Every structure is written in structure tokens, then in C-alpha cells.
Amino acid sequence: xxxxxxxxxxxxxxxxxxxxxxxxxxxxxxxxxxxxxxxxxxxxxxxxxxxxxxxxxxxxxxxxxxxxxxxxxxxxxxxxxxxxxxxxxxxxxxxxxxxxxxxxxxxxxxxxxxxxxxxxxxxxxxxxxxxxxxxxxxxxxxxxxxxxxxxxxxxxxxxxxxxxxxxxxxxxxxxxxxxxxxxxxxxxxxxxxxxxxxxxxxxxxxxxxxxxxxxxxxxxxxxxxxxxxxxxxxxxxxxxxxxxxxxxxxxxxxxxxxxxxxxxxxxxxxxxxxxxxxxxxxxxxxxxxxxxxxxxxxxxxxxxxxxxxxxxxxxxxxxxxxxxxxxxxxxxxxxxxxxxxxxxxxxxxxxxxxxxxxxxxxxxxxxxxxxxxxxxxxxxxxxxxxxxxxxxxxxxxxxxxxxxxxxxxxxxxxxxx
Amino acid sequence: xxxxxxxxxxxxxxxxxxxxxxxxxxxxxxxxxxxxxxxxxxxxxxxxxxxxxxxxxxxxxxxxxxxxxxxxxxxxxxxxxxxxxxxxxxxxxxxxxxxxxxxxxxxxxxxxxxxxxxxxxxxxxxxxxxxxxxxxxxxxxxxxxxxxxxxxxxxxxxxxxxxxxxxxxxxxxxxxxxxxxxxxxxxxxxxxxxxxxxxxxxxxxxxxxxxxxxxxxxxxxxxxxxxxxxxxxxxxxxxxxxxxxxxxxxxxxxxxxxxxxxxxxxxxxxxxxxxxxxxxxxxxxxxxxxxxxxxxxxxxxxxxxxxxxxxxxxxxxxxxxxxxxxxxxxxxxxxxxxxxxxxxxxxxxxxxxxxxxxxxxxxxxxxxxxxxxxxxxxxxxxxxxxxxxxxxxxxxxxxxxxxxxxxxxxxxxxxxx
Numbered sequence: 001x002x003x004x005x006x007x008x009x010x011x012x013x014x015x016x017x018x019x020x021x022x023x024x025x026x027x028x029x030x031x032x033x034x035x036x037x038x039x040x041x042x043x044x045x046x047x048x049x050x051x052x053x054x055x056x057x058x059x060x061x062x063x064x065x066x067x068x069x070x071x072x073x074x075x076x077x078x079x080x081x082x083x084x085x086x087x088x089x090x091x092x093x094x095x096x097x098x099x100x101x102x103x104x105x106x107x108x109x110x111x112x113x114x115x116x117x118x119x120x121x122x123x124x125x126x127x128x129x130x131x132x133x134x135x136x137x138x139x140x141x142x143x144x145x146x147x148x149x150x151x152x153x154x155x156x157x158x159x160x161x162x163x164x165x166x167x168x169x170x171x172x173x174x175x176x177x178x179x180x181x182x183x184x185x186x187x188x189x190x191x192x193x194x195x196x197x198x199x200x201x202x203x204x205x206x207x208x209x210x211x212x213x214x215x216x217x218x219x220x221x222x223x224x225x226x227x228x229x230x231x232x233x234x235x236x237x238x239x240x241x242x243x244x245x246x247x248x249x250x251x252x253x254x255x256x257x258x259x260x261x262x263x264x265x266x267x268x269x270x271x272x273x274x275x276x277x278x279x280x281x282x283x284x285x286x287x288x289x290x291x292x293x294x295x296x297x298x299x300x301x302x303x304x305x306x307x308x309x310x311x312x313x314x315x316x317x318x319x320x321x322x323x324x325x326x327x328x329x330x331x332x333x334x335x336x337x338x339x340x341x342x343x344x345x346x347x348x349x350x351x352x353x354x355x356x357x358x359x360x361x362x363x364x365x366x367x368x369x370x371x372x373x374x375x376x377x378x379x380x381x382x383x384x385x386x387x388x389x390x391x392x393x394x395x396x397x398x399x400x401x402x403x404x405x406x407x408x409x410x411x412x413x414x415x416x417x
Numbered sequence: 418x419x420x421x422x423x424x425x426x427x428x429x430x431x432x433x434x435x436x437x438x439x440x441x442x443x444x445x446x447x448x449x450x451x452x453x454x455x456x457x458x459x460x461x462x463x464x465x466x467x468x469x470x471x472x473x474x475x476x477x478x479x480x481x482x483x484x485x486x487x488x489x490x491x492x493x494x495x496x497x498x499x500x501x502x503x504x505x506x507x508x509x510x511x512x513x514x515x516x517x518x519x520x521x522x523x524x525x526x527x528x529x530x531x532x533x534x535x536x537x538x539x540x541x542x543x544x545x546x547x548x549x550x551x552x553x554x555x556x557x558x559x560x561x562x563x564x565x566x567x568x569x570x571x572x573x574x575x576x577x578x579x580x581x582x583x584x585x586x587x588x589x590x591x592x593x594x595x596x597x598x599x600x601x602x603x604x605x606x607x608x609x610x611x612x613x614x615x616x617x618x619x620x621x622x623x624x625x626x627x628x629x630x631x632x633x634x635x636x637x638x639x640x641x642x643x644x645x646x647x648x649x650x651x652x653x654x655x656x657x658x659x660x661x662x663x664x665x666x667x668x669x670x671x672x673x674x675x676x677x678x679x680x681x682x683x684x685x686x687x688x689x690x691x692x693x694x695x696x697x698x699x700x701x702x703x704x705x706x707x708x709x710x711x712x713x714x715x716x717x718x719x720x721x722x723x724x725x726x727x728x729x730x731x732x733x734x735x736x737x738x739x740x741x742x743x744x745x746x747x748x749x750x751x752x753x754x755x756x757x758x759x760x761x762x763x764x765x766x767x768x769x770x771x772x773x774x775x776x777x778x779x780x781x782x783x784x785x786x787x788x789x790x791x792x793x794x795x796x797x798x799x800x801x802x803x804x805x806x807x808x809x810x811x812x813x814x815x816x817x818x819x820x821x822x823x824x825x826x827x828x829x830x831x832x833x834x
Contacts, residue, residue, distance in 0.1 A: 007484065007545040007578070008536045033532040036493040037515065041532060044484040044547070067424065070464050072456040073490070073552065074569045079452075094511045094521075096568070097558040098454065104511075104521075115450040115458055119425045124780075128424040130461070135490065135552060141514040151513070152491045161424070363541075 001325070002347075003360045006030075008043050010372045021215060022304035023146025025316050029376050031324075038143025038151030042300075045376070048324035049303050050154065054133050056185050056321065057156045057297060060178045064171075066131040066158055071108045071115075073135060077101035079110045082276050090138040104137035109272045109294060112159055116290070117278040123163050126280060126290065127171065131158035133299060145217065147304040148260065154299040162291040163280065168267055169204075175295045179209055179263050186302060187319030188309065192222045192229035192259065195238070201271035205234070210259035213308045218259045225251035229259075260305050263297040316377030317399050325358040327416060328378035332366045332385035342409065343384040346394070349413045374399070382412065418742070419764075420777045423447075425460050427789045438632060439721035440563025442733050446793050448741075455560025455568030459717075462793070465741035466720050467571065471550050473602050473738065474573045474714060477595045481588075483548040483575055488525045488532075490552060494518035496527045499693045507555040521554035526689045526711060529576055533707070534695040540580050543697060543707065544588065548575035550716060562634065564721040565677060571716040579708040580697065585684055586621075592712045596626055596680050603719060604736030605726065609639045609646035609676065612655070618688035622651070627676035630725045635676045642668035646676075677722050680714040733794030734816050742775040744833060745795035749783045749802035759826065760801040763811070766830045791816070799829065 008030030015034055018024055023040070026032045031046035042050050058068065080086035080103060092104040105111060112130065120126070136155045143151050158175065162168040176193065183191045194208040208231060210220050222229035223246035230240050240247065244254045272278070273289035282288045303322070310317045320326055327350060331343035340361070347359045358378060360369050366385070373381050381404070383395040388406055396412065397404030407415055425447030432451055435441055440457070443449045448463035459467050475485065497503035497520060509521040522528060529547065537543070553572045560568050575592065579585040593610065600608045611625040625648060627637050639646035640663035647657050657664065661671045689695070690706040699705045720739070727734045737743055744767060748760035757778070764776045775795060777786050783802070790798050798821070800812040805823055813829065814821030824832055 004541075005482070005484075005545065007533070007542060007547060009542075011535065030536060033535065035489045035496075035528055035531070036491060036517065036519065039489040039491040041489050041528065042487040043532065043536075044486050047485055047487050050487070065422070067422075067461040068464055069461050070459040070467065072452045072458050072569050074453060074456040074554070076453040089514070092511050094509050094556075097506070097556045098560075100453065102453065111452055111458065114452070115460065116424070118428065118450065119447060119460075124421075125424060125426075128422065130424060137491070139511075139514045143515075152489050 001358055003358060004362045006044060008045065010375050018146065020144070020146030020148065020304075021311065022148060022307040025307055025311055025375070026147065026304075029316060032147065038140055038149075040147050040150065045324045046303075049318075049322050050299060052322050052324075053186065053299050053302055054154075054156075057133065057182055057299065060182050060185075061131045061156065061158060064129065064174050064178045066129045068132065069130055070132050070134060071105070071111045073104050073137060075103050075105045075111050077103060079114050083110055083272055084275075085110065090140065092137050092139045106136055106138045108132070108134070108157055109159065109268065109292070110276070113272045113276045113278045113292075116161060117276065120161065120278070120280060120290070122281050123283045127160060127162045127167055129158060129160045129171070131156060145304070147300050148217075148308075150300070153301060156297040156299055158295040160293040160295070162293070163282065163288070165269065165291055168269075168291050168293050172265060172267060172293055175265055175293070176207065179265070179295075179297065182297070183209060183211075183262065185321055186306065187321050188262075190227065191262070192220055192227050192257070194220050194222075194229040194231050195234055196231045196264070197233045198267060199271075202267055202269050204267045204269070206264060206266040208261045209263040210257075211262050211305055211309060212257050213260040213305060214258065215308060216258040216260040218261055220257055220259050221254040222257045223248060223252050223254055225249050229257070230254070260308065262302050262305055263295075265295045266293060268292045268294050311377070314371070315375035318377045318379055320379050323377070323379050325356045325378050327355055327357045327380045327382055328360065328373050328376065329357050330360040330369050330373060330381065330383045332369065332383060333363065334386045339384050339386060339389065342389065346382070346384065346409065346412065350416065353413050353417050355413075355416055380416065382416075418775055420775055421779050423461060425462065427792050435563065437561070437563030437565065437721075438728065439565060439724040442724055442728055442792070443564070443721075446733060449564065455557055455566075457564050457567065462741045463720075466735075466739050467716060469739050469741075470603065470716050470719050471573075474550065474599055474716065477599045477602075478548045478573065478575060481546065481591050481595045483546045485549065486547055487549050487551060488522070488528045490521050490554060492520050492522045492528050494520060496531050500527055500689055501692075502527065507557065509554050509556045523553055523555045525549070525551070525574055526576065526685070526709070527693070530689045530693045530695045530709075533578060534693065537578065537695070537697060537707070539698050540700045544577060544579045544584055546575060546577045546588070548573060562721070564717050565634075565725075567717070570718060573714040573716055575712040577710040577712070579710070580699065580705070582686065582708055585686075585708050585710050589682060589684060589710055592682055592710070593624065596682070596712075596714065599714070600626060600628075600679065602738055603723065604738050605679075605723075607641075607644065608679070609637055609644050609674070611637050611639075611646040611648050612651055613648045613681070614650045615684060616688075619684055619686050621684045621686070623681060623683040625678045626680040628679050628722055628726060629674050630677040630722060631675065632725060633675040633677040635678060637674055637676050638671040639674045640665060640669050640671055642666050646674070647671070677725065679719050679722050680712075682712045683710060685709045685711050728794070731788070732792035735794045735796055737796050740794070740796050742773045742795050744772055744774045744797045744799055745777065745790045745793065746774050746799045747777040747786050747790060747801065749786065749800060750780065751803045756801050756803060756806065759806065763799070763801060763826065763829065767833065770830050770834050772830075772833055797833065799833075
């Protein structure tokens with residue numbers, strides 16, 4: 001993509017009152033635009049990151065048998081009344097023109113269970129797994145932390161449906177492994193598998209996936225040997241404290257870590273199926289409620305955590321899996337037009353080699369272009385200028401490193417492929 | 418996909434009060450689930466259709482320089498106050514926990530113009546084109562026509578930004594051509610380019626893309642030679658009536674046709690940029706308001722119109738571009754298990770050849786399987802049964818035709834490739 005065609009540009013300042021690093025850098029880079037407190041539009045560069053995360057998540061959910069669907073945000077009060085969740089504080093409520101009471105879904109257990117009871121009647125149809133990548137709404141009293149905790153955000157939510165608890169437990173572990181794969185592919189080095197309360201309706205714990213982040217909102221007791229951890233809810237119950245040998249592996253001591261949650265998984269058992277009468281005819285005869293699990297992963301939240309996890313004072317440092325473009329090609333203007341011609345040719349050659357390139361072909365000062373490149377944070381910067389051409393090539397530098405290398409023009413495509 | 422794994426099944430009845438053919442067939446086929454009046458969830462088969470339409474639209478929007486982004490549904494009252502549109506009837510209004518008045522966007526001119534004025538200041542940044550595929554909300558007094566006119570629906574909305582009206586006019590024609598390509602790729606034989614009013618703020622007409630549909634909600638005066646048409650708003654103003662020679666081409670007489678609208682394009686000119694002060698520094702010097710166009714295309718609506726356009730009393734007849742699967746492979750059970758083995762092998766072979774197959778491997782009666790195949794409407798049905806195997810192969814039949822052919826097992830993959 002030619003940067004001269006991109007309608008967004010970098011901004012000197014983030015809006016007042018925006019404290020989170022993720023929102024500051026993403027707004028200044030033109031990745032997102034703040035519509036209102038807690039709601040951010042994804043501009044072209046930002047949507048590319050969202051799409052990369054979504055594709056990774058989709059691939060891993062399909063790999064564990066997930067069937068993708070898309071539920072509605074609008075949901076009638078009646079279905080939430082069945083489980084008693086209509087009155088939850090975060091529900092946005094609105095009045096329909098036809099008089100019915102309607103909410104905006106902050107979760108989709110009720111809506112999906114309603115579809116499932118219309119379609120599933122027999123043990124022969126179980127187990128199955130359904131997920132969506134969908135926009136959720138939460139009427140937060142105070143939106144904060146940029147895109148980490150908004151009023152409108154993108155989630156992947158997977159739900160599993162089983163005849164019995166053993167089958168659910170096996171799939172629960174399968175999902176946990178798939179999540180580990182997702183986070184590894186997204187470039188996170190350390191993700192703690194964190195025990196949390198299962199809630200009032202489940203005798204089994206739930207788990208959170210927690211990433212160490214300096215400005216994180218959670219504190220966990222974590223083992224760096226096996227990456228198991230405990231969230232604050234369970235410290236007393238489990239009698240764990242800092243310095244204790246890890247109860248899971250015994251190979252390291254638990255330590256307090258500040259983290260941000262990037263996903264969570266729950267065994268909801270009969271919490272929804274029992275009150276909603278989502279029943280199946282069992283193999284032994286007789287109707288039973290379906291055993292359920294629910295697995296959340298914040299798509300837009302993950303983007304924010306990636307920025308919190310990887311940046312410096314100059315801007316974002318994307319890893320290759322999430323970067324909107326792998327290469328930022330920068331032409332530093334010269335009077336003779338030699339640089340522009342060489343850079344144009346290189347842009348064509350890189351594209352033909354299947355490399356995603358953002359090409360800064362703008363009529364702007366070198367200092368501005370290099371500062372913008374640091375702010376935008378593509379993994380590899382390629383600078384074409386009179387000086388590098390005199391040295392026999394172009395400067396190739398990783399965003400994460402200080403020093404670049406001069407690579408000859410005829411080798412740069414091969415080297416980046 | 419093995420049909421035994423698909424959690425949805427066909428239903429005998431659509432919900433009471435659902436009059437539209439599209440909703441009846443899509444609900445009975447398990448493509449969609451009605452959450453409430455005017456809101457439908459897209460179940461796995463339905464989402465596959467939505468994704469096929471979205472991909473076609475995305476390709477054609479990218480081809481005309483569209484930059485994809487994703488705006489928020491939540492929008493503050495303040496931005497709608499700038500254009501005076503906060504009080505439009507179809508706006509869903511909700512109370513935020515933090516006290517602000519917030520609406521759910523039924524359109525995104527205001528929201529995008531707000532982002533544009535933060536990023537665009539100079540004629541050098543114009544023209545540009547931005548689009549999204551996003552969920553829209555309309556507080557309709559009476560939801561009707563199934564997924565053709567819902568309270569929540571998927572739209573592609575493209576917006577263009579120009580320095581002057583001539584540039585807008587040229588791009589307007591480019592978009593019209595791209596729309597024609599989209600509808601042709603989606604399998605519509607006739608789409609009328611229909612003149613409509615430009616609204617109070619524009620001296621230029623707008624255009625609708627209208628498909629002839631028996632149960633359509635519009636009536637146009639159309640020319641079957643050049644496919645130009647006039648909607649009811651402009652009949653008096655343009656002095657057109659049935660039987661009149663087409664004012665555009667003169668090659669045929671205008672006739673009344675019942676239609677459904679599948680897209681529309683507008684030249685909004687300064688309607689949004691002037692009150693919202695989205696200005697650019699012009700080449701001649703001095704600030705001017707940006708000249709805008711807006712181009713809508715209903716993604717979920719198009720799916721509904723495709724069903725209205727192509728079905729019979731037994732079910733849907735998908736064309737190949739939109740069908741969730743190209744081939745419906747059906748194994749008719751035999752006692753010896755020979756059929757199941759041959760069908761399993763054929764399923765593998767078809768997948769390896771890159772053909773999208775829904776494989777009915779369920780333990781069900783032949784009559785039920787064949788009726789389900791007709792209801793679901795994949796373009797090609799391949800039946801493996803003892804009778805066809807005795808005749809030396811499998812029965813291959815198009816959904817749109819009455820008679821099938823027996824094709825030998827070793828030739829069927831090649832023939833379908």
C-alpha cells in the first residue's frame with residue numbers, strides 16, 4: 001500500500017484523558033479513532049491487525065472442530081429472563097419501536113442455547129462446538145484502559161455442548177491447548193494458565209490466560225516453570241502465597257505478577273441448559289440437560305495487549321504475525337528523482353515476492369518519515385536514500401533493533417523473502 | 418463437512434407470523450435462527466453464504482481503491498447533533514451508565530466524517546475511498562420481509578471524499594460498475610440501475626440497484642434493453658410512464674416491474690462536510706468542504722433476495738457463487754455397508770480436488786435425505802446408493818434440473834472439477 005493513498009496520518013497528540021499506552025499509540029498512529037469513551041473505530045491500519053488476529057483465532061477454532069456462526073447483538077428480554085440475567089448492570093437496554101424490551105448482548109449463552117434447543121434433541125447430535133467473532137457491548141460505568149476494556153469490542157466466543165462432564169473436561173483441555181497455540185502465534189512469550197473461581201453454578205474452576213503487562217489490571221501468583229498461576233479470587237481458598245513452591249509442578253516458587261487477561265474458559269455445566277430446558281434424549285433413555293462450556297477470547301483486547309507488551313518511547317513494535325505490513329519501505333527524496341525510481345521498483349519487486357509492504361512515497365521530510373515509521377512499528381524498515389545508494393544499497397533495520405545493515409538492491413528481496 | 422457433525426438440522430416449520438419466503442426457507446433449512454422480530458442469527462450454513470457475499474463485495478471494493486475499516490455501532494448524540502439527524506425515527510437510543518446519550522448507528526456518515534476531519538487537511542490527501550462491512554441497527558416500527566428489512570443487519574457501506582464534484586461524478590460511475598460486477602458474480606441476471614431522488618441536499622439524482630422479485634416491495638419503470646429504470650419518486654418529475662420509449666436508449670418501452678433494492682448510491686456533496694466542518698486546504702488556497710459520496714449494499718439483504726429470486730416449492734436453489742457448499746454428497750444406507758464405504762472415499766476425493774462438499778453421512782431414511790437436499794439447495798447433488806452403484810456409478814443432478822445422470826465413480830471427481 002502506498003502511504004500517500006492511505007487517508008490516515010500520524011497525529012501529534014492523543015485525545016485528552018486517554019491514559020492507556022495502547023490507546024495513545026494506536027490513536028497517534030492512525031490505527032484507531034475514538035468515537036466516544038469506550039468505543040474505538042478501527043481505521044485501515046488497525047483493521048488489518050484485527051483481521052490478522054481473527055484469522056489466527058479462526059484457524060485454531062476450526063482446527064478443534066469449531067463451527068463458525070454469527071449471533072445478533074439485539075436480544076429480547078424474554079430469553080434473559082429465563083436465566084435471570086436481564087438485570088446485570090452491564091446490559092445496555094433499549095426500547096423498541098414495537099414496544100418490546102430489548103438488550104444488547106454482552107454474552108451469547110442465552111441466545112445460542114435458544115437456537116440449540118430448536119435444533120438439538122438427541123445424544124447423536126452431541127458433542128458439538130460453535131463459535132463466533134462478534135461485536136459485544138457492555139454498559140461500563142467507567143470505560144478505561146483504551147481498547148482493553150471498552151463499551152463495544154470484538155470477541156471470539158466459543159461454546160461447547162456435551163452429553164456429560166467427562167466429555168466437557170476433555171474438550172476443555174483441547175481448547176486450552178488451542179488458546180496456547182493462538183497466543184504463541186500472536187507473539188506472546190509468556191502466558192499464564194491461571195486458575196480462577198468457576199462461579200456459583202459450577203464445582204469446577206475456570207481458567208484465565210494472563211499475559212505479564214506492566215500496566216496490567218490483574219495480579220496473579222505465577223509459576224515460571226510450568227506457567228500455571230492463581231488469580232486473587234482463589235488465593236485464600238487454595239492457600240497459595242508468594243514464595244510457596246508451585247503446587248502444580250514443584251519446580252519453582254510462586255511469585256506475584258501484574259498481568260492482563262487475554263482469554264478465559266469456563267465449565268458452565270447446566271447453568272444455562274437447565275433453566276432454558278435445552279435437553280437431549282440420552283442413549284440410556286430419558287431427557288437430560290446439555291452440559292456446556294464457554295470460552296472467550298478478546299480480539300480487540302488482544303491487539304491492545306500486544307501494544308502494551310511491545311513498544312518503546314517512539315512507538316509500537318509489532319511482531320510479524322500481527323503487523324499490518326511486514327515491511328515499511330521508505331523513500332527519502334532526492335532532487336534527481338533517482339531514489340524515487342529505485343524505491344518504486346523495489347516496491348513492485350517486494351509485492352511480487354508476496355511481501356506485505358507499506359510504501360512511504362509521500363512528499364515529506366526524512367525526519368518525519370523515520371519518526372512515523374517508528375510510531376507505526378512495522379517489523380522491518382527499508383530505507384532508500386542517496387546516502388545508502390552511494391554505499392551500494394538500501395538500509396534494512398528491524399524495528400526491535402537499533403542498528404541496520406546496508407543490503408545491496410539486488411539482494412534485498414531475496415533476503416526479506 | 419459431514420452433516421452428522423453439523424449441529425443444525427432442517428425444521429418442519431418456520432415460526433408463526435413469518436410470511437417472507439426467504440425467512441421461511443432459511444429458517445427451515447437451519448441457515449438462520451430468529452432471535453426476535455427483525456433480528457436473525459446466522460447459523461453455520463448461513464454464515465458461509467454471508468462470507469461468500471462479503472468476499473465478493475470486498476474484492477470489488479478493493480479493486481476500486483476502497484480502504485477497509487470498521488466503525489463502531491455506538492455513537493454519541495453530539496456527533497449526530499452536528500447534522501441534525503439525532504432525531505431520526507430509526508435511531509435506537511440508549512442510556513449510558515456514565516450518563517451520556519448514545520445511539521446505535523443506522524449509518525456512518527457522521528462517525529466517519531468525524532474521523533476524516535482528524536486526519537485529512539489537504540487536497541493532497543484527496544480523493545480517497547473507505548468502506549466497511551458492519552452491523553447496522555434500525556429501530557423499525559414493523560420488521561418485515563424476513564432478512565430483507567430487519568432491525569439488525571449486515572451492510573457494506575463505502576464513502577468517497579473528493580475535492581470537487583467532477584471527481585465525485587467519475588468515481589460514482591466507477592462504483593456503479595463495481596456494483597454491477599458484484600451482482601453479476603452473485604448470480605443475478607437482471608439488475609436495474611434505477612434513478613431516484615438525490616434528497617433535499619443534492620441537485621443530482623441517486624441510483625438504486627433493483628432486482629425483479631415477485632414479492633418485492635418496490636415498483637419501478639424499467640427498460641429491458643439498457644436496464645435503466647425509474648423509481649416511483651421520480652415518475653412525475655421525469656414524466657415517465659408505462660409504455661413510453663426509454664428516455665435513456667430508446668430501444669424498448671418502459672414497463673412496470675416489482676423489485677427489491679439490493680444497493681444504492683448517493684452523491685451527498687456537502688451535506689455532512691459543511692455542518693461538520695470537514696474542510697481541506699485547496700490547491701488554489703483557502704479551505705473548502707470535502708465533497709462526499711456514499712454507497713450502500715445490503716450483505717444480509719442480498720442473501721435474502723437471492724433466496725427470493727431462486728427457489729421452488731421444495732426449497733432454495735443456490736447458484737454456485739453463494740452456495741455454502743457446491744456439492745451435496747448423499748449416501749443412501751445399505752445393509753452391507755458398501756455404499757457408506759464408496760461414499761466416504763468419494764467425500765475424501767472431492768475434498769482433495771478442492772471441491773466444497775456437504776456430506777450427508779447421517780443415519781436417516783433416503784426420502785428424508787433427498788427432501789433435505791432439496792430444501793438446503795446446493796447446486797449439485799451426488800447420490801451414492803445401491804441402485805446407482807448397480808448401474809455403474811453415482812447419480813449427479815443439478816438442483817435446478819429435474820433429471821440426473823449416472824456418472825461412473827472414477828469419473829465423477831474429474832467431471833465436477
